[in-house]
Amino acid sequence: MKYKSYSARNFKEIPQVKKYLSKREIFDIEVVSKVFPFKVNNYVIERLIRWEEVPNDPMFRLTFPQKGMLLPEDYEKIAFLVEKGKNPELIREEANKIRLKLNPHPAGQKYNVPQIRGKKLTGAQHKYRETILFFPSQGQTCHAYCTFCFRWPQFVGIKELKFAMKEIELLIEYIKEHPEITDVLFTGGDPMIMSHKVFRSYIEKILKADIPHLKTIRIGTKVLSYWPYKFLTDSDAAETLNLFKTIVDAGYNLAFMAHFNHFRECETPEVREATKRIRATGAIIRTQSPILRYINNSVDVWKKMWSLQVEMGMVPYYMFVVRDTGAQHYFGVFLHKAWEIFRDAYRQISGIARTVKGPSMSATPGKIRVLGVSEISGKKVFVLDFLQGRNPEWVGRPFFAKYNEKAFWIDELEPLDKESFFFEKEMEALVGNT
Ligand SMILES: *Cc1c(COP(=O)(O)O)cnc(C)c1O
Ligand code: SF4
Numbered sequence: 001m002k003y004k005s006y007s008a009r010n011f012k013e014i015p016q017v018k019k020y021l022s023k024r025e026i027f028d029i030e031v032v033s034k035v036f037p038f039k040v041n042n043y044v045i046e047r048l049i050r051w052e053e054v055p056n057d058p059m060f061r062l063t064f065p066q067k068g069m070l071l072p073e074d075y076e077k078i079a080f081l082v083e084k085g086k087n088p089e090l091i092r093e094e095a096n097k098i099r100l101k102l103n104p105h106p107a108g109q110k111y112n113v114p115q116i117r118g119k120k121l122t123g124a125q126h127k128y129r130e131t132i133l134f135f136p137s138q139g140q141t142c143h144a145y146c147t148f149c150f151r152w153p154q155f156v157g158i159k160e161l162k163f164a165m166k167e168i169e170l171l172i173e174y175i176k177e178h179p180e181i182t183d184v185l186f187t188g189g190d191p192m193i194m195s196h197k198v199f200r201s202y203i204e205k206i207l208k209a210d211i212p213h214l215k216t217i218r219i220g221t222k223v224l225s226y227w228p229y230k231f232l233t234d235s236d237a238a239e240t241l242n243l244f245k246t247i248v249d250a251g252y253n254l255a256f257m258a259h260f261n262h263f264r265e266c267e268t269p270e271v272r273e274a275t276k277r278i279r280a281t282g283a284i285i286r287t288q289s290p291i292l293r294y295i296n297n298s299v300d301v302w303k304k305m306w307s308l309q310v311e312m313g314m315v316p317y318y319m320f321v322v323r324d325t326g327a328q329h330y331f332g333v334f335l336h337k338a339w340e341i342f343r344d345a346y347r348q349i350s351g352i353a354r355t356v357k358g359p360s361m362s363a364t365p366g367k368i369r370v371l372g373v374s375e376i377s378g379k380k381v382f383v384l385d386f387l388q389g390r391n392p393e394w395v396g397r398p399f400f401a402k403y404n405e406k407a408f409w410i411d412e413l414e415p416l417d418k419e420s421f422f423f424e425k426e427m428e429a430l431v432g433n434t
Contacts, residue, residue, distance in 0.1 A: 001229050004042040005144070008033035011040070011064075020051045031079045032065035034095045036326065037155035039145045040064065043227055047268050058262050058295045063144050066294070069327035074098045104153040106325040111364075111431045116174045124171055128366070128388045131183040131218075134171055138198050139191035143226035146261070148292055148331040150323040154189065168202050172209045185218040185257070192223035196236035200243055207250050217247055218255040224285075225258070225265040228274035241281050248282030256285045258314065262296050263305040266312065275312050288318035291338045291359060292331045302345035306353045319358030321370075324409045332408040335359070335382065339370045357387055363410045365427050366390050371398060379403075381416055386423075390430055394423050 006014055011033075012026060021029075029038070040063045048059040055061070067075065078098070081091045112125040114132070125133040140154055149155075175181050184206065191199065206217070223230045231237050247254045256278055260266055278285060287309050291297060296305070306316045321338055322331045333341075338359040346354060360369045366389035374383050380403035386394040399422055401413035415421045 001043060001233065003143075003227065003229070006040050006045075008038045011038070014040075014045060016045055016049070016051045020054050025055065027079075027082075028067040029065050031075060031082050032067060032069050034078050034082065034091055035074070035098050036065050036069060036147065037145050037149075037152055038065050039142070039155075041144050041227065043229070043270075044144050047270065048225075048265060058301075059264060061294045062146055062148075062261055065147055066327075066330065068330045069147060070098070071329065099153070099156065102327075103325045106150060106323050114174055116170055116177065119170060121167070121170050121174060123167070124174070126174075126178075126181075127390060129180050129392050131185055132171070132175060132178075132181050133185050133187050134168075135187060135189070136168075136191055136194060136198070136202055138194045139186065140189040141193055142188065142190040142222060143193060144222075146222070148290065148295075148322055148327060150325045151189065152326050168205050172205060172211070175211055175214055176209070179213045182213060183216040183218055183255075184214065185220055187220040190221050190223060190226075191219055192221040192227075192230055196239045196243065199240070203243060203247060207247070207252075214252075216253040216255055218257055220257045220259070222259040224271055224274055224278075225260050228268070228270040231274040231277045232270060241277055244278065244281035244283050254281070254283040256283045257317070258285050258287050259289060260287050260305065260309070261289045261292065262301060263308050266305065266308050272312065275314065279313050285314040286317035287314050288320065290320040290322045290331075291333050291341060292322055293333050294331065297333050297337070297341060299341050299344040299348075302341060303348050306345065306349050306356060310350065310353045316353050316356035318360060319356060321359045321361045321409070323362065324411070328408065334405065335370050335407050335409075335413075336373055336403075336405060339372055342370075343372065360387055361410050364390075364431070365423050366394060368410055373403060376400065376416070379416070382407075382413060384410075384413075389423070391423070391426060397422075 008030065011017055011029065017026065044059065044063055049063070050057045050059070070078065077094055078091065081094060112127040114121045114124050114126040123135045123137060145155060175184065186202075203217070206214070229237070231241060244254055265271065275285065289296065296302065302319070309316055319338075319342055321335065322328055322333065342359050346356070358369060360367045365386075367387040369385050369387050371383040371385055374381055382401040382403055383398055384401060385396060385398045389395050400416040401421075402416055404413055407413050
Protein backbone atom coordinates (compact mmCIF):
# COMPACT_ATOMS: atom_id res chain seq x y z
CA MET A 1 0.00 0.00 0.00
CA LYS A 2 1.21 3.47 -0.84
CA TYR A 3 0.90 5.92 2.04
CA LYS A 4 -1.69 8.59 1.63
CA SER A 5 -2.72 10.86 4.45
CA TYR A 6 -5.56 13.26 5.03
CA SER A 7 -6.02 16.18 7.38
CA ALA A 8 -8.63 18.80 8.19
CA ARG A 9 -7.78 20.42 4.87
CA ASN A 10 -8.75 17.54 2.58
CA PHE A 11 -10.67 14.91 4.56
CA LYS A 12 -13.82 15.66 2.62
CA GLU A 13 -12.18 14.01 -0.38
CA ILE A 14 -12.12 10.64 1.37
CA PRO A 15 -14.64 8.50 -0.54
CA GLN A 16 -15.94 6.81 2.65
CA VAL A 17 -16.51 10.19 4.28
CA LYS A 18 -18.66 11.25 1.32
CA LYS A 19 -20.54 7.97 1.32
CA TYR A 20 -21.14 7.31 5.01
CA LEU A 21 -21.22 10.64 6.82
CA SER A 22 -24.02 13.17 6.87
CA LYS A 23 -23.43 16.86 6.16
CA ARG A 24 -23.82 17.54 9.87
CA GLU A 25 -21.21 14.94 10.83
CA ILE A 26 -18.77 16.35 8.30
CA PHE A 27 -19.35 19.83 9.67
CA ASP A 28 -18.69 18.61 13.24
CA ILE A 29 -15.36 17.13 12.19
CA GLU A 30 -14.47 20.40 10.52
CA VAL A 31 -15.29 22.36 13.67
CA VAL A 32 -13.51 20.12 16.16
CA SER A 33 -10.45 19.79 13.95
CA LYS A 34 -9.91 23.53 14.30
CA VAL A 35 -8.90 22.83 17.91
CA PHE A 36 -7.55 19.29 17.89
CA PRO A 37 -5.04 17.97 15.37
CA PHE A 38 -6.47 15.62 12.78
CA LYS A 39 -4.58 13.26 10.53
CA VAL A 40 -5.61 9.89 9.16
CA ASN A 41 -4.18 7.60 6.51
CA ASN A 42 -5.48 5.22 3.88
CA TYR A 43 -4.68 2.08 5.92
CA VAL A 44 -6.81 3.29 8.83
CA ILE A 45 -9.58 4.31 6.45
CA GLU A 46 -9.60 1.15 4.37
CA ARG A 47 -8.54 -1.56 6.81
CA LEU A 48 -9.39 -0.48 10.36
CA ILE A 49 -12.56 1.59 10.32
CA ARG A 50 -15.83 -0.29 9.73
CA TRP A 51 -17.72 2.44 7.97
CA GLU A 52 -21.13 0.74 8.24
CA GLU A 53 -20.77 1.08 12.02
CA VAL A 54 -19.76 4.75 12.04
CA PRO A 55 -20.12 6.87 14.19
CA ASN A 56 -19.95 4.18 16.89
CA ASP A 57 -17.02 2.35 15.37
CA PRO A 58 -14.11 2.54 17.84
CA MET A 59 -11.48 3.00 15.11
CA PHE A 60 -13.44 5.96 13.75
CA ARG A 61 -13.67 7.50 17.22
CA LEU A 62 -9.98 6.90 17.67
CA THR A 63 -8.94 8.90 14.62
CA PHE A 64 -11.72 11.30 13.56
CA PRO A 65 -12.42 14.30 15.82
CA GLN A 66 -15.68 13.86 17.73
CA LYS A 67 -18.15 16.61 18.50
CA GLY A 68 -18.16 15.81 22.23
CA MET A 69 -14.43 16.49 22.45
CA LEU A 70 -15.26 20.18 22.70
CA LEU A 71 -17.30 21.48 25.61
CA PRO A 72 -20.68 22.73 24.32
CA GLU A 73 -19.85 26.43 24.67
CA ASP A 74 -16.51 25.98 22.88
CA TYR A 75 -18.15 23.96 20.15
CA GLU A 76 -20.76 26.67 19.63
CA LYS A 77 -18.12 29.37 19.43
CA ILE A 78 -16.08 27.65 16.74
CA ALA A 79 -19.14 26.35 14.88
CA PHE A 80 -20.47 29.89 14.66
CA LEU A 81 -17.22 31.22 13.21
CA VAL A 82 -16.95 28.38 10.70
CA GLU A 83 -20.56 28.72 9.65
CA LYS A 84 -20.17 32.44 9.08
CA GLY A 85 -17.07 31.79 7.02
CA LYS A 86 -14.93 33.99 9.29
CA ASN A 87 -11.32 34.42 8.40
CA PRO A 88 -8.97 31.62 9.40
CA GLU A 89 -6.84 33.92 11.54
CA LEU A 90 -9.79 34.71 13.79
CA ILE A 91 -10.75 31.05 14.05
CA ARG A 92 -7.16 30.17 14.92
CA GLU A 93 -7.13 32.73 17.71
CA GLU A 94 -10.31 31.34 19.23
CA ALA A 95 -9.01 27.79 18.86
CA ASN A 96 -5.80 28.74 20.64
CA LYS A 97 -7.73 30.21 23.54
CA ILE A 98 -9.62 26.93 23.89
CA ARG A 99 -6.41 24.92 23.64
CA LEU A 100 -4.78 26.86 26.43
CA LYS A 101 -7.70 26.00 28.71
CA LEU A 102 -7.13 22.29 28.07
CA ASN A 103 -4.02 21.85 30.21
CA PRO A 104 -1.69 21.42 27.24
CA HIS A 105 1.37 20.54 29.31
CA PRO A 106 0.35 17.98 31.91
CA ALA A 107 2.41 16.07 34.49
CA GLY A 108 5.07 18.67 35.02
CA GLN A 109 7.12 17.67 31.99
CA LYS A 110 9.03 20.92 32.20
CA TYR A 111 10.72 19.68 35.40
CA ASN A 112 12.29 16.69 33.72
CA VAL A 113 14.67 18.30 31.26
CA PRO A 114 18.16 16.92 31.89
CA GLN A 115 21.28 19.06 31.76
CA ILE A 116 24.87 18.40 30.99
CA ARG A 117 27.66 20.93 31.51
CA GLY A 118 25.06 23.65 31.88
CA LYS A 119 23.44 22.75 28.56
CA LYS A 120 19.79 21.72 28.50
CA LEU A 121 18.84 18.58 26.61
CA THR A 122 15.51 19.96 25.49
CA GLY A 123 14.66 16.84 23.48
CA ALA A 124 15.03 14.49 26.42
CA GLN A 125 13.29 13.79 29.70
CA HIS A 126 14.79 12.05 32.67
CA LYS A 127 12.10 11.50 35.27
CA TYR A 128 12.56 7.92 36.46
CA ARG A 129 15.99 6.77 37.48
CA GLU A 130 16.54 3.94 35.01
CA THR A 131 15.00 5.34 31.87
CA ILE A 132 15.69 8.40 29.76
CA LEU A 133 13.21 9.48 27.12
CA PHE A 134 14.54 10.75 23.83
CA PHE A 135 12.40 12.77 21.39
CA PRO A 136 14.27 12.67 18.08
CA SER A 137 13.24 15.78 16.16
CA GLN A 138 12.29 13.80 13.04
CA GLY A 139 9.92 11.58 14.98
CA GLN A 140 7.57 14.21 16.37
CA THR A 141 4.60 13.35 14.19
CA CYS A 142 2.57 10.17 13.67
CA HIS A 143 1.07 8.13 10.83
CA ALA A 144 -2.36 9.12 12.07
CA TYR A 145 -3.39 11.06 15.17
CA CYS A 146 -5.28 9.57 18.07
CA THR A 147 -8.16 11.80 19.10
CA PHE A 148 -7.34 11.43 22.81
CA CYS A 149 -3.61 12.07 22.40
CA PHE A 150 -1.85 13.97 25.18
CA ARG A 151 0.95 15.00 22.81
CA TRP A 152 -1.55 17.08 20.87
CA PRO A 153 0.18 20.44 21.48
CA GLN A 154 3.18 19.11 19.57
CA PHE A 155 1.05 18.56 16.50
CA VAL A 156 -0.79 21.87 16.52
CA GLY A 157 2.44 23.78 16.86
CA ILE A 158 2.03 25.64 20.13
CA LYS A 159 5.67 26.52 19.90
CA GLU A 160 7.05 26.74 23.39
CA LEU A 161 5.45 23.39 24.21
CA LYS A 162 7.39 21.38 21.70
CA PHE A 163 10.23 19.09 22.59
CA ALA A 164 12.71 18.03 19.98
CA MET A 165 16.41 17.46 19.81
CA LYS A 166 18.97 16.67 17.23
CA GLU A 167 21.92 16.49 19.57
CA ILE A 168 22.28 12.78 20.05
CA GLU A 169 25.89 13.37 21.09
CA LEU A 170 24.77 15.28 24.18
CA LEU A 171 22.33 12.54 25.03
CA ILE A 172 25.04 9.92 24.83
CA GLU A 173 27.33 12.00 26.98
CA TYR A 174 24.56 12.36 29.54
CA ILE A 175 23.88 8.62 29.64
CA LYS A 176 27.59 7.94 30.06
CA GLU A 177 27.66 10.18 33.10
CA HIS A 178 24.60 8.52 34.62
CA PRO A 179 25.38 4.90 35.41
CA GLU A 180 21.86 4.43 36.81
CA ILE A 181 20.38 4.71 33.31
CA THR A 182 19.77 1.28 31.79
CA ASP A 183 17.10 2.19 29.25
CA VAL A 184 16.82 4.74 26.50
CA LEU A 185 13.31 5.14 25.16
CA PHE A 186 12.80 6.62 21.70
CA THR A 187 9.47 8.37 21.73
CA GLY A 188 7.53 11.11 19.97
CA GLY A 189 5.12 11.44 18.24
CA ASP A 190 6.11 8.17 16.71
CA PRO A 191 9.84 7.53 16.19
CA MET A 192 8.97 4.83 13.65
CA ILE A 193 7.85 7.56 11.29
CA MET A 194 11.53 8.37 10.79
CA SER A 195 13.09 6.99 7.68
CA HIS A 196 15.42 4.09 8.24
CA LYS A 197 18.34 6.32 7.35
CA VAL A 198 17.66 8.82 10.09
CA PHE A 199 16.80 6.17 12.66
CA ARG A 200 19.98 4.27 11.84
CA SER A 201 22.13 7.33 12.32
CA TYR A 202 20.86 7.63 15.91
CA ILE A 203 21.15 3.93 16.65
CA GLU A 204 24.64 3.64 15.19
CA LYS A 205 25.89 6.40 17.45
CA ILE A 206 24.43 4.70 20.50
CA LEU A 207 25.87 1.31 19.56
CA LYS A 208 29.24 2.85 18.83
CA ALA A 209 29.32 4.57 22.22
CA ASP A 210 29.08 1.08 23.73
CA ILE A 211 27.94 2.28 27.15
CA PRO A 212 28.26 -0.68 29.53
CA HIS A 213 25.32 0.23 31.78
CA LEU A 214 22.93 0.79 28.88
CA LYS A 215 21.01 -2.47 28.42
CA THR A 216 17.73 -1.71 26.73
CA ILE A 217 16.69 0.28 23.71
CA ARG A 218 12.98 0.92 23.72
CA ILE A 219 10.87 2.28 20.90
CA GLY A 220 7.46 3.67 21.82
CA THR A 221 5.37 3.46 18.68
CA LYS A 222 1.96 3.09 17.11
CA VAL A 223 3.32 2.05 13.74
CA LEU A 224 2.09 -1.54 13.99
CA SER A 225 -1.42 -0.29 14.37
CA TYR A 226 -1.39 2.66 11.98
CA TRP A 227 1.11 1.59 9.33
CA PRO A 228 2.26 -2.06 9.46
CA TYR A 229 3.65 -1.67 5.94
CA LYS A 230 6.70 -0.13 7.60
CA PHE A 231 7.75 -3.78 8.05
CA LEU A 232 6.18 -5.23 4.92
CA THR A 233 6.28 -3.18 1.74
CA ASP A 234 7.84 0.20 2.53
CA SER A 235 11.07 0.70 0.64
CA ASP A 236 13.04 0.63 3.90
CA ALA A 237 11.19 -2.33 5.47
CA ALA A 238 14.01 -4.85 5.14
CA GLU A 239 16.62 -2.37 6.34
CA THR A 240 14.55 -1.42 9.37
CA LEU A 241 14.19 -5.06 10.36
CA ASN A 242 17.91 -5.60 9.78
CA LEU A 243 18.70 -2.72 12.06
CA PHE A 244 16.53 -4.27 14.78
CA LYS A 245 18.54 -7.44 14.38
CA THR A 246 21.79 -5.48 14.60
CA ILE A 247 20.66 -3.98 17.90
CA VAL A 248 19.78 -7.40 19.29
CA ASP A 249 23.00 -8.94 18.00
CA ALA A 250 24.97 -6.18 19.70
CA GLY A 251 23.61 -7.53 22.98
CA TYR A 252 20.85 -5.02 23.71
CA ASN A 253 17.36 -5.82 24.75
CA LEU A 254 15.22 -4.27 22.04
CA ALA A 255 11.83 -3.44 23.51
CA PHE A 256 9.23 -2.52 20.93
CA MET A 257 6.54 -0.76 22.96
CA ALA A 258 3.48 -1.07 20.76
CA HIS A 259 0.49 1.12 21.33
CA PHE A 260 -2.85 -0.62 20.65
CA ASN A 261 -6.20 0.67 21.87
CA HIS A 262 -8.50 -2.09 20.65
CA PHE A 263 -8.19 -5.71 19.59
CA ARG A 264 -9.41 -4.75 16.14
CA GLU A 265 -6.04 -3.11 15.51
CA CYS A 266 -4.28 -6.43 16.09
CA GLU A 267 -6.49 -8.47 13.82
CA THR A 268 -5.54 -7.55 10.28
CA PRO A 269 -3.33 -9.96 8.31
CA GLU A 270 -0.90 -7.07 7.79
CA VAL A 271 -0.38 -6.60 11.52
CA ARG A 272 -0.03 -10.33 12.08
CA GLU A 273 2.68 -10.55 9.44
CA ALA A 274 4.50 -7.41 10.61
CA THR A 275 4.44 -8.77 14.18
CA LYS A 276 6.03 -12.02 13.06
CA ARG A 277 8.78 -10.17 11.23
CA ILE A 278 9.57 -7.91 14.17
CA ARG A 279 9.69 -10.85 16.56
CA ALA A 280 11.98 -12.71 14.19
CA THR A 281 14.61 -9.99 14.73
CA GLY A 282 14.74 -10.87 18.43
CA ALA A 283 12.87 -7.74 19.53
CA ILE A 284 10.28 -8.19 22.26
CA ILE A 285 6.95 -6.49 21.64
CA ARG A 286 5.21 -5.09 24.71
CA THR A 287 1.80 -3.45 24.45
CA GLN A 288 0.15 -0.51 26.15
CA SER A 289 -2.97 1.62 25.94
CA PRO A 290 -5.05 4.05 27.90
CA ILE A 291 -8.59 3.08 28.83
CA LEU A 292 -10.95 5.33 26.89
CA ARG A 293 -14.65 5.98 26.97
CA TYR A 294 -16.30 5.27 23.59
CA ILE A 295 -13.30 3.24 22.45
CA ASN A 296 -12.35 0.47 24.85
CA ASN A 297 -14.17 0.90 28.17
CA SER A 298 -15.38 -2.69 28.35
CA VAL A 299 -14.10 -5.87 29.92
CA ASP A 300 -14.53 -7.83 26.73
CA VAL A 301 -12.39 -5.48 24.66
CA TRP A 302 -9.44 -5.75 27.08
CA LYS A 303 -9.80 -9.45 27.63
CA LYS A 304 -9.86 -10.09 23.93
CA MET A 305 -7.04 -7.63 23.24
CA TRP A 306 -4.66 -9.07 25.85
CA SER A 307 -5.44 -12.67 24.85
CA LEU A 308 -4.91 -11.95 21.19
CA GLN A 309 -1.66 -10.13 21.87
CA VAL A 310 -0.32 -13.08 23.86
CA GLU A 311 -1.38 -15.41 21.09
CA MET A 312 0.63 -13.25 18.69
CA GLY A 313 3.67 -13.40 20.93
CA MET A 314 3.40 -9.93 22.46
CA VAL A 315 3.62 -9.08 26.15
CA PRO A 316 0.80 -6.94 27.63
CA TYR A 317 2.49 -4.20 29.65
CA TYR A 318 0.42 -1.17 30.73
CA MET A 319 -3.16 0.00 31.00
CA PHE A 320 -3.12 3.77 31.48
CA VAL A 321 -5.73 6.17 32.74
CA VAL A 322 -6.38 8.87 30.15
CA ARG A 323 -4.49 11.99 31.13
CA ASP A 324 -5.72 15.28 32.48
CA THR A 325 -5.31 17.13 29.22
CA GLY A 326 -7.18 17.80 25.98
CA ALA A 327 -10.52 16.05 25.74
CA GLN A 328 -10.28 14.19 29.05
CA HIS A 329 -13.88 15.20 29.76
CA TYR A 330 -14.89 13.15 26.74
CA PHE A 331 -12.59 10.11 26.89
CA GLY A 332 -12.17 9.94 30.66
CA VAL A 333 -13.23 6.84 32.61
CA PHE A 334 -13.87 7.05 36.38
CA LEU A 335 -10.99 5.59 38.37
CA HIS A 336 -13.19 3.02 40.06
CA LYS A 337 -14.59 2.00 36.69
CA ALA A 338 -11.14 1.70 35.12
CA TRP A 339 -10.08 -0.54 37.98
CA GLU A 340 -13.22 -2.70 37.69
CA ILE A 341 -12.63 -3.21 33.99
CA PHE A 342 -8.97 -3.97 34.58
CA ARG A 343 -9.76 -6.46 37.35
CA ASP A 344 -12.54 -8.25 35.51
CA ALA A 345 -10.49 -8.63 32.34
CA TYR A 346 -7.37 -9.63 34.31
CA ARG A 347 -9.32 -12.40 36.04
CA GLN A 348 -10.33 -13.93 32.77
CA ILE A 349 -6.99 -14.21 31.01
CA SER A 350 -4.17 -16.68 31.25
CA GLY A 351 -1.43 -16.05 33.77
CA ILE A 352 0.84 -15.53 30.78
CA ALA A 353 -1.10 -12.35 29.94
CA ARG A 354 -1.08 -11.08 33.53
CA THR A 355 2.14 -9.24 32.91
CA VAL A 356 -0.04 -6.21 32.45
CA LYS A 357 0.01 -3.42 35.05
CA GLY A 358 -2.63 -0.82 35.67
CA PRO A 359 -4.73 1.15 35.62
CA SER A 360 -1.93 3.65 35.95
CA MET A 361 -1.91 7.46 35.98
CA SER A 362 1.23 9.15 34.66
CA ALA A 363 1.10 12.11 37.01
CA THR A 364 3.66 14.66 38.19
CA PRO A 365 4.97 12.54 41.12
CA GLY A 366 5.03 9.32 39.13
CA LYS A 367 3.04 6.46 37.68
CA ILE A 368 0.30 5.84 40.21
CA ARG A 369 -1.64 2.61 39.99
CA VAL A 370 -5.14 2.03 41.28
CA LEU A 371 -4.66 -1.24 43.12
CA GLY A 372 -8.32 -1.36 43.94
CA VAL A 373 -11.22 -0.29 46.08
CA SER A 374 -11.35 -1.65 49.61
CA GLU A 375 -12.68 -0.88 53.08
CA ILE A 376 -10.88 0.24 56.22
CA SER A 377 -12.89 0.32 59.46
CA GLY A 378 -16.09 0.61 57.50
CA LYS A 379 -14.79 3.39 55.23
CA LYS A 380 -14.56 2.84 51.49
CA VAL A 381 -11.08 3.65 50.17
CA PHE A 382 -8.94 3.59 47.08
CA VAL A 383 -5.73 1.62 47.48
CA LEU A 384 -2.97 3.06 45.32
CA ASP A 385 0.73 2.53 44.77
CA PHE A 386 3.56 3.89 42.65
CA LEU A 387 4.77 1.85 39.67
CA GLN A 388 7.32 4.58 39.02
CA GLY A 389 8.21 7.47 41.25
CA ARG A 390 10.18 10.66 40.92
CA ASN A 391 11.78 9.23 44.05
CA PRO A 392 12.26 5.48 43.47
CA GLU A 393 11.70 4.90 47.20
CA TRP A 394 8.02 5.64 46.69
CA VAL A 395 7.52 2.59 44.48
CA GLY A 396 5.60 -0.43 45.77
CA ARG A 397 4.25 1.17 48.96
CA PRO A 398 0.45 0.94 49.13
CA PHE A 399 -1.34 4.10 50.26
CA PHE A 400 -4.92 5.14 50.68
CA ALA A 401 -7.30 7.79 49.46
CA LYS A 402 -10.92 8.48 50.29
CA TYR A 403 -13.19 6.75 47.87
CA ASN A 404 -14.53 9.17 45.29
CA GLU A 405 -16.94 7.81 42.75
CA LYS A 406 -16.51 10.85 40.50
CA ALA A 407 -12.71 10.97 40.36
CA PHE A 408 -10.92 10.69 37.02
CA TRP A 409 -7.44 11.58 38.21
CA ILE A 410 -5.20 11.68 41.29
CA ASP A 411 -5.74 15.41 41.87
CA GLU A 412 -9.39 14.66 42.59
CA LEU A 413 -8.49 12.27 45.40
CA GLU A 414 -7.97 13.16 49.06
CA PRO A 415 -5.75 11.32 51.48
CA LEU A 416 -7.46 9.19 54.10
CA ASP A 417 -7.23 10.60 57.66
CA LYS A 418 -4.25 12.79 56.74
CA GLU A 419 -3.48 16.27 55.51
CA SER A 420 -1.54 15.12 52.51
CA PHE A 421 -0.31 12.04 50.71
CA PHE A 422 2.99 10.64 51.99
CA PHE A 423 4.95 11.89 48.99
CA GLU A 424 3.58 15.44 48.72
CA LYS A 425 6.03 17.27 50.97
CA GLU A 426 8.99 15.71 49.25
CA MET A 427 7.38 16.37 45.90
CA GLU A 428 7.17 20.09 46.62
CA ALA A 429 10.82 20.10 47.59
CA LEU A 430 11.72 18.29 44.36
CA VAL A 431 9.86 20.48 41.90
CA GLY A 432 9.13 23.63 43.83
CA ASN A 433 5.70 24.69 44.94
CA THR A 434 4.35 25.80 41.57
C1 LIG B 1 6.37 5.63 31.60
C2 LIG B 1 7.58 6.41 31.60
C3 LIG B 1 8.82 5.78 31.54
C4 LIG B 1 8.97 4.29 31.48
O1 LIG B 1 8.44 3.66 32.63
P1 LIG B 1 8.44 2.09 32.75
O2 LIG B 1 7.56 1.80 33.93
O3 LIG B 1 9.84 1.67 32.97
O4 LIG B 1 7.89 1.56 31.48
C5 LIG B 1 9.94 6.59 31.58
N1 LIG B 1 9.86 7.94 31.65
C6 LIG B 1 8.67 8.57 31.72
C7 LIG B 1 8.65 10.06 31.83
C8 LIG B 1 7.50 7.83 31.68
O5 LIG B 1 6.33 8.47 31.76
S1 SF4 C 1 0.34 7.53 18.08
FE1 SF4 C 1 0.83 8.21 20.17
S2 SF4 C 1 1.79 10.20 19.93
FE2 SF4 C 1 0.77 9.69 17.99
S3 SF4 C 1 -1.25 10.59 18.11
FE3 SF4 C 1 -1.46 8.52 18.88
S4 SF4 C 1 -1.16 8.64 21.10
FE4 SF4 C 1 -0.40 10.54 20.18
